[in-house]
Amino acid sequence: MVRGWGHFKKELGESVEILPASQRSSDNWYQGTADAVFQNIDIIRNELPKYVMVLSGDHIYRMDYGTLLARHVESGAKMTVCCMPVPIEEAAGQFGVMSVDETMRINGFEEKPENPTPLPNNPDMCLASMGNYVFDTEFLFEQLKRDSEKSDSDRDFGKDIIPDIIKDQPVYAYAFDEVDQREVYWRDVGTLDSFWTANMELVQPVPALNLYDKRWPIWTYQEQLPPAKFVWEEDNRRGAAINSVVSGGCIISGATVRKSVCFSNVRVHSYSVVDESVILPDVEIMRHCRIRRAIIDRGCIIPEGMVIGHSRQDDEARGFRVTEKGVTLVTREMLGLPVGY
Template sequence: MSLSSKVLAIILGGGQGSRLHPLTQARSKPAVPIAGKYRLVDIPISNCINSEIKRMFVLTQFNSASLNRHIKNTYHFSFFSSAFVDVLAAEQTPHNKGWFQGTADAVRQSMHHFKKLEYDYMLILSGDQLYQMDFNDMIKKHVKNKAQISIATIPVNAKDATSFGILKTNEKDEITSFIEKPDASLLPDWTSPVSEEMKNEGRNYLASMGIYVFNRKLIETLMDDETTIDFGKEIIPQNIDKHKVISHQYEGYWTDIGNIDSFFEANLGLTDDFPKFNLYSREKRIYTRARMLPTTKVSGTNLDKTVIAEGCIINAGKIEHSVIGIRSRIDKESTVINTYMMGSDFYQSLEDIIDSSKPSMGIGARCFIKNAILDKNCCIGDDVRIKGGRHLDDVETDSYAVRDGIVVVKKGAIIPNGFTI
């Protein structure tokens, strides 16, 4: 029996996702569309599949309908396989009357489902991170070192260290202490052994990635204590001195998509000549729903550093440093710069497109869109100007919001002809 077959993966869907509002207004955080055709939850699921870990639960509690639908339509395994991806939403039982209170509480409330399965190791993952990682390396190291808990860590510099939980290790990669978001004055005492390459980049501190491996017996014992509700804040700090806890250092690309700014930056980063997150890897593929969409059609458009998904009809004048999602439509003489356009869930009928009483889905003619996120199914009229930037204050309206200078047009919003933001 392979080691990966002894692993059960738990993907934490997160809470209400208020820092990603308004993208999480009508969907859970793992269901937020990324890179024009994927969902955030596809990242940890794909990492598991690529690591031959094929038994996964996704834990969520807010707006889980679209996430359920995506997983049901995407992840089909052989009838003769034990593989599955199941969504577990918060549920009331005789023992649990409320919502998940934190990451550990989510696992605790769902533990009665996990105990029915055979597994030796539980892999706990976040549903809102962008990275490509072979979990087998981490699990093999966990077993070889006879660890009871393993934590994936990433070397960070002094500037970033103050934003993370920082772990200190010895020469054997054993974690000896932990501090949450340390003050810069404390950092000299929190360096850990890292590779020469990381040292040369000034990345001498080990940040927790929120990726854990637990031995079955230990995680089930820890979950009996109902006073602990969070892994990062309670479970990990409380158990470093009690059990053998080791660090698995990861030096690849990893970003925590916690707010609109980081989400925007991660998506536009895909337009780089050599993006840090590689969607073109044969070994580390990212899986998603297989759609039977036509090819994209482009007419008279100047394209530069732009990623375009399937099924689009583009007649724009210029698109630069942008990600254009599935089934997007952009009309003549429009300019789109530094923008993530998520696309549409369906094509409009010809009658709706011809109807001049309201804007059609997509971007109309002669528009100028810069520093924006356009959620799914937006209808943006002709001659609309949306120019995001730090000059804009945060604001919330029925059709759009501004966060950190980025204009987010809400899902299904209608922006009338000539409107300016």
Template sequence: MFVMILAGGKGERLYPLTRDRAKPAVPFAGRYRIIDFALSNCINSGLTRIVLLTQYKSISLDRHLRLAWHIFHYEVGGCIYSIPAQHRYGERWYEGTADAIFQNIYTLEQEKPEHVLILSGDHVYAMDYRPFISFHLENRADLTMGAVLYPRKEARRFGVFEVDKEMRVLNFAEKPREPFPFPGKKSHSLVSMGIYIFKTEVLVKRVTEDAKIKESSHDFGKDVIPRMIKEKDRIFTFLFEGYWRDIGTLDAYYEAHQDFLRDPPPIDLHDLSWPIRTYVPPYPPARIKGGEVKNSCISEGCVILGKVYNSFLSPGVFVDEDAVVKDSILLENARVGKGSVVERAILDKEVR
């Protein structure tokens, strides 16, 4: 199984966190980057042939890959590398998720996999892909898509499937006003996770066809999948019952952090049987000197003289005397001055 991770989106709704960094490189939960979750899922699932398709402000992401993930080339005997947009088909950037794959068909021709797992680089979840892959192979599917159940009112924000009892896809709608109900649970809808397993020959055929359609937005959800359904391809969904978050907006980013402060958290970052790997600069241990910390995650190199409640602090954060940080997210080397109060806020790197 060959893995291609879509990591080139602008992340405009996450601005200003994406002003100077790629969306998958945005810090998350103190010491991690968003991309670490998809990559860790791959390694933990035994998938080691991985390529990231990068584009927008990719230096931050490339640097993280070089520092955090280069060692696994040797440890797992595979490869993890990034490919920036190559302009192989004219002077244009990736115009959609399907176009990103189309512009990198040459990579598939070199690797020659029978099946391709396509992931998004901006989702937070812990998933063993092996049952997903087994389901795809057992059903002899042309395409299998990961999906989660959402209450129908909330499902309007996503792509929604209509399926039969065997989980074969009958219809698909992007952000519908009236989401399809899920069989046996009418109050919920089956929502796309934006992860796909394709037969390689089907993938190449469908994205090549799509590239020839001028009116297409060259997106899997909007264009390719509806066309595949119409053409009666064998398309299935795989129900994932764990935690999954699309970190697409500042509100979603903030709410996801609050999820991780609940007891128990949706993903146990202390579970060594499913480690979330990352890179942390060589900071000293965190130090709490006369301060107070409750229900918070404090990273390496932090110095706490004040009070921190229900918050995430990335490496190197300094909280001075009589300062209060509450319900907030502070990124690397942020400083909170003496007597300051930070509440329900996101402070970017080196903010003072």
């Protein structure tokens, strides 16, 4: 990530720093989202920011932070919470849910309730927190310090900080969907099922998140690899990928890949069939394998003839993890391969 954003200028106050988990303020590792920020408070203070944004690490979204910051300043808020209307059944037990007044000031907050409070004008939808926040810096420091002194706190923004401060502090919601209906994209990928679903959306002819949209380039560092290659053209042995995303360094050799995402350096050997699957980097799938609705973790070597995702009973018997929605996860450890590959 640091190399991908290498165009930043430190002399202009621009930089990206990756900070490893630490034990700066106690003998414990991070106890919650608020504690993770609190234990790095000295680093934040050294940058002298007027505002601090706290962003979720397991969400994928497309957002112009400039609009969010402008709304925060205009509203006079001490804290602003990004939000999205979400179906009640999707939010139940998964997202923090807010209630707001006509000015979008938050007057109620529930952390992952089983029965979310619906929107006043739509009983099937609720206002879910995206896990992205903007704080006035000194206000953030005050709340983190106060929370760190509580013995009964989970050290979490959603569980502790937000419910506590909305009683007497101006905390506002920022409705992400109101900015530009055509540009709205947000997915929580904190579970295996949601991660699989988000990847399957990419194989659609016109995906909700368009990787080819030059207006929203994805800045990252990627190893220089040869183009994807598809080899053999025989009646029963043809390398092909249909409705799929295939990255550089991949070789589809006499195999068929359908509705799948192949990350870099994936090799799929002859007579194998891969359907509706997410294949992470450096995976090798040997001959005569059949894989469907699966997530194959980085560096796995799938033995010849293995069948994955066609029988929940067989998958679980092998020690693979099968989700509630029937997606099978396979890791190197489950295959008996060295984990530190």
